[in-house]
Amino acid sequence: MKNILLIVFVFMASALLFAGTPSKAELNNGKTVFNKICFACHKDGVAGAAAITNKKRWQENADKGIKKLVSSVKSGVTNGKYGTMPPKGGCMDCSEKDIHDAILFMINESGAKLK
Numbered sequence: 459m460k461n462i463l464l465i466v467f468v469f470m471a472s473a474l475l476f477a478g479t480p481s482k483a484e485l486n487n488g489k490t491v492f493n494k495i496c497f498a499c500h501k502d503g504v505a506g507a508a509a510i511t512n513k514k515r516w517q518e519n520a521d522k523g524i525k526k527l528v529s530s531v532k533s534g535v536t537n538g539k540y541g542t543m544p545p546k547g548g549c550m551d552c553s554e555k556d557i558h559d560a561i562l563f564m565i566n567e568s569g570a571k572l573k
């Protein structure tokens with residue numbers, strides 16, 4: 459019984475520890491989506507978009523939390539502080555998971571971290 463509790467504890471602790479760490483599969487899919495469409499604005503930071511190299515801007519984004527970011531990409535940004543993004547970043551055939559993974563990829567590449 460004690461052992462089971464210990465295993466459960468270790469499992470939960472590691473789940474917490476790695477909660478903010480994207481998996482390889484997520485990052486690979488995110489990279490594909492980024493290269494398909496998001497790069498058009500987010501590679502160099504066109505028209506107010508956060509460049510993938512801009513850690514400060516991506517940290518500012520990451521601090522909003524992944525849920526909020528996915529939902530604002532889905533609906534698009536019309537009254538942003540920096541500019542305008544079309545709904546789904548213009549990727550009409552992207553699933554919610556594609557958008558999620560592309561965001562994780564950009565946060566990761568910039569060196570920023572989700573909380």
Ligand code: HEC
Pocket residue numbers: 491492495496497498499500504505506507508519522526527528530531535537538539540541542543544546547548549552557560561
């Ligand atoms: C046409 C240019 C353009 C494209 C393409 C684009 N974005 Fe954006 N994106 C922007 C701009 C501009 C902003 C900044 C809006 C603001 O905060 O003022 C932004 C902001 C964001 C944010 C921050 C949202 C927030 O809540 O502050 C995320 C996350 C994001 N983009 C992800 C993506 C993803 C993922 C893709 C590809 C599926 C994508 N973008 C494609 C222009 C673009």
